[in-house]
Structures are given as C-alpha cells and as structure tokens.
Amino acid sequence: MGNLTSVQTEEILVVKNLKKHFLVNQQFFKKEKEYLKAVDGVDLTVYKGETLGIVGESGCGKSTLGNVIMGLLQPTEGEIYFNGVDISKMKERDLKKYRVDYQMIFQDPFSSLNPRMRVFDLIAEPLITHRKFSKKELEEEVHRLMIDVGLDPSYTHRYPHEFSGGQRQRIGIARALSLKPKLIICDEPVSALDVSIQAQILNLLDELQKKYDLTFIFISHGLPALRHISDRIGVMYLGNLVELATKDALFKKPMHPYTNGLLASLPISDPRLRRAEKDEVLLEGDMPSPVHPPSGCKFHTRCPFAQETCKLVVPEFEEKEEGHYVACHFPLHQE
Numbered sequence: 001m002g003n004l005t006s007v008q009t010e011e012i013l014v015v016k017n018l019k020k021h022f023l024v025n026q027q028f029f030k031k032e033k034e035y036l037k038a039v040d041g042v043d044l045t046v047y048k049g050e051t052l053g054i055v056g057e058s059g060c061g062k063s064t065l066g067n068v069i070m071g072l073l074q075p076t077e078g079e080i081y082f083n084g085v086d087i088s089k090m091k092e093r094d095l096k097k098y099r100v101d102y103q104m105i106f107q108d109p110f111s112s113l114n115p116r117m118r119v120f121d122l123i124a125e126p127l128i129t130h131r132k133f134s135k136k137e138l139e140e141e142v143h144r145l146m147i148d149v150g151l152d153p154s155y156t157h158r159y160p161h162e163f164s165g166g167q168r169q170r171i172g173i174a175r176a177l178s179l180k181p182k183l184i185i186c187d188e189p190v191s192a193l194d195v196s197i198q199a200q201i202l203n204l205l206d207e208l209q210k211k212y213d214l215t216f217i218f219i220s221h222g223l224p225a226l227r228h229i230s231d232r233i234g235v236m237y238l239g240n241l242v243e244l245a246t247k248d249a250l251f252k253k254p255m256h257p258y259t260n261g262l263l264a265s266l267p268i269s270d271p272r273l274r275r276a277e278k279d280e281v282l283l284e285g286d287m288p289s290p291v292h293p294p295s296g297c298k299f300h301t302r303c304p305f306a307q308e309t310c311k312l313v314v315p316e317f318e319e320k321e322e323g324h325y326v327a328c329h330f331p332l333h334q335e
Contacts, residue, residue: 009047010047010048010049011045011046011047011048011081011084012046012047012048012082012083012182012183012215013044013045013046013069013080013081013082013183013215013217014044014045014046014079014080014081015042015043015044015045015069015078015079015080015081016043016078016079016080016081017041017042017043017077017078017079018039018041018042018043018044018065018068018069018075018077018078018079018080019037019039019040019041019042019075019076019077019078020038020039020061020064020065020068020073020075020076021035021036021037021038021040021076022035022036022038023035024036024291025291034291035291036290036291037238037239037290037291037293038061038064038239038290039061039064039065039068039075039239040061040238040239040240040290040293041078041239041240042065042078042236042239042240042241043241043317044234044241044244046183046215046217047215048182048215049213049214049215050215050216050231050232051209051215051216051217051218051229051230051231051232052216052217052218052230052231052232052233052234053218053219053220053226053229053230053232053233053234053247054066054217054218054219054220054233054234054236055219055220055221055222055223055226055233055234055235055236055262056221056235056236056237057221057237057287058221059287059290060236060237060238060239060287061236061238061239061240061290062219062221062236063107063187063188063219065219065236066104066185066187066217066219067187068080069102069185069217070102070104070185071087071095071099072104075088082098082101082102082183083101083182085098099130100130100179100180100181101179101181101182101183102181102182102183102184102185103176103177103179103181103183103184103185104176104184104185104186104187105169105172105173105176105184105185105186105187105189106172106187106189107187107188107189107191107192108192109165109168109169109171109172109189109192110160110161110165110168112172113160113168113171113172113175114160115159115160115161116159117159117160118156118157118158118159119146119151119155119156119157119158119159119160119163119171120139120142120156120157122160122171122175123142123145123146123171123174123175123178124138124141124142124178125175126175126178126179127141127142127178127179130179131179141178142156143156145174145177145178146174148174148177148208148211149170149171149173149174149177149204149208150170150204151167151170151171151174164197165192165193165194165197166193166194166197166200166201169189169190169193169201170201170204172189173189173201173204173205173208177208177212180212181214182213182214182215183214183215183216183217184214184215184216184217185216185217185219186205186216186217186218186219187219188219188220188221189201189205189218190202190220190222190225191220191221191222198225202225202228202229205229206229216229218230223262223263223266224266226247227247227251230247231246231247232244232245232246232247232323233245233246233247233250235250235256235258235259235262237258237287237298237299238287238288238290238293238298238299239290239293240298240317240327241317241325241327242256242258242259242299242317242326242327242328243255243256243258243259243324243325243326243327243328244317244324244325244326245323245324245325245326246323246324249321249323249324251263253333254332254333255320255324255326255328255331255332255333256299256326256327256328256331256332257299257303257304257305257328257332258283258299258302258303260332261282261283261302262283264282264283265282265283283302284302285301285302287302288301294311295311295312296309296310296311296312296313296314297310297311297313297314297315297327297328297329305330305332307329307330309329310329310330313329315327315328315329
C-alpha cells in the first residue's frame with residue numbers, strides 16, 4: 001500500500017472524459033450503427049506513490065479502462081496525460097520512449113507469457129528492447145529481478161509450464177519491473193490464483209512498491225483484495241465511475257447504492273458482525289446491456305432507492321465530502 005500524505009500534489013496520470021466504444025452491429029440497410037460503450041466518459045487522477053483500486057462487476061469496463069490507459073486499445077475519445085504529456089494521440093514510434101515508464105501485469109499468468117520462451121528470455125526481452133546491457137550485466141539484472149520477486153535464479157532456463165500459477169505471476173511481475181517503471185497497471189493479477197497464493201502476491205506487490213517507489217492501478221472484482229492493497233478505490237458501473245474515495249471512507253460510509261450493494265454482498269462468517277444498516281440491500285438483477293444502457297442514472301433499473309429523477313437525469317460525478325466523489329442524486333450516508 002502506498003504512503004499518501006494528506007495533501008496530494010504530484011499527479012502521475014490524468015484521464016479526461018475517456019471513452020472506448022466498440023462497433024458491434026453494422027448492417028448494410030441499417031442507418032444507425034450500434035456501439036458497445038465499454039468506457040463511457042471517465043475522469044480520473046492518479047497520484048504518485050499511491051495504489052488506486054478499480055472495482056466493479058464483470059462487464060463494467062474496468063479492464064478496458066486499463067487497456068486503453070496502457071495503449072493496448074486506442075481511445076474513442078478523451079485524453080490521457082502521463083507526467084503532464086498527452087499520450088492518447090501519440091503514434092507508436094513516439095510512444096515508445098514513454099512505454100518504459102508504465103507497464104502492466106496481466107490477469108492470466110500463463111497466457112500472458114510466451115510458452116516457447118525460457119524465463120531468462122521473458123524477463124530480459126524488455127531490457128534488450130529498451131536498454132543496452134552487456135551479456136554479463138543482462139544476466140546479473142535478470143537474476144536480481146528474480147530474487148526481488150521471490151524466484152530462484154537457477155530457474156532461468158525453465159519454461160513457463162514448469163512453474164505453478166503463483167510462480168508464473170512472479171515472472172510476469174519481474175518482467176513488468178525490468179524497466180523500472182513509474183506506474184504499473186495490475187489487471188486482476190490475483191484472481192486466477194489460490195487464496196493463499198493471492199495473499200503472497202499482494203504482500204509482494206506491497207513490498208515492491210516501497211522498494212521501487214511505484215504507483216499502482218489495481219483492477220479487481222474482489223473488494224477484500226482492494227481493501228488490503230489500495231489507498232483509494234474507484235467503483236465502476238456500465239463504463240462510468242460512480243464513486244471514488246479513500247478505502248476507509250468507502251468501506252465505512254459508501255454513498256452510492258451500487259457500492260453499498262457490493263459491500264453487502266461480501267461474505268461474513270459471523271452474521272453478528274454484519275452492519276445493521278437499514279439501507280444495506282443486496283444487489284438484484286443483471287447489469288443492463290452496455291449497447292443499450294438505461295437513460296438517466298444507469299443504475300436506476302437495479303437501485304432500491306431510485307426515484308423519478310434517476311430515470312431521467314444523468315447524475316454528475318461530484319465531490320460530496322472531502323476526497324469523496326459520487327454520481328448519485330440521492331447519496332447514502334451523507335451528513
């Protein structure tokens with residue numbers, strides 16, 4: 001977990017009105033095109049040294065948001081500023097020099113690693129592409145990275161299939177660290193791992209953040225993992241951020257009914273420990289289609305507190321309390 005001061009001044013990433021729409025249905029005799037609005041107008045600021053968690057149900061657009069920020073997908077609209085430079089419209093050759101400063105750890109540690117490459121080559125590949133090392137220096141650097149992520153350097157000539165899931169994810173982390181980036185986007189890096197291994201990887205990321213002075217965007221559908229590692233948490237629903245706050249504020253006093261529903265869905269072994277809130281209501285129904293999202297507030301079709309205004313007017317994403325932003329006409333727990 002990062003160490004944020006009360007006054008956050010150094011912005012490392014600023015996202016403005018970011019959109020990513022996918023064309024899903026275009027027929028010759030049909031005039032109107034249909035788009036899947038995976039990310040539909042996101043404004044976000046990430047501060048140096050923090051871990052910003054992004055959470056939401058499957059299909060909310062959180063992974064697409066990470067891929068667009070990373071440059072794996074081109075944005076439909078909007079701007080992405082990294083250290084004050086707009087990288088959203090850069091051509092590939094111009095973007096290359098900035099790529100060393102932000103990397104990604106992927107969800108599936110097996111499919112993200114080339115099965116035909118040995119561990120040494122997987123970790124060394126970014127170094128060879130972007131840096132100049134002698135053979136001895138390259139070998140020393142790869143060995144150092146493996147030790148940092150908890151792997152035995154004698155395993156460098158093994159292939160990915162010879163490792164467990166947790167070990168493969170450590171290889172992916174070493175590869176992401178190799179260029180000493182300033183920002184790492186973690187796209188559900190522990191969701192494919194056993195629970196005990198998840199804790200090990202989360203603790204490893206925490207240690208590496210302190211050692212390398214890293215900033216994380218941690219994407220997950222699991223709130224417990226985000227509670228462990230995040231400084232702030234943003235909640236996404238149907239392509240939009242609906243709430244953003246420090247983790248303590250979000251867990252103690254969620255303002256958006258969707259966030260409230262996510263928290264109410266968390267399993268608790270002792271029912272006496274469950275919060276005795278009258279408005280703690282479990283989420284019901286399915287997420288609407290991002291191709292044809294509801295009018296007004298997109299959550300009103302599942303919201304137990306929805307009123308007529310919610311069906312007609314899109315709520316603004318506003319700061320309701322210091323550092324606590326929410327897009328809701330009738331926020332919960334507001335003083």
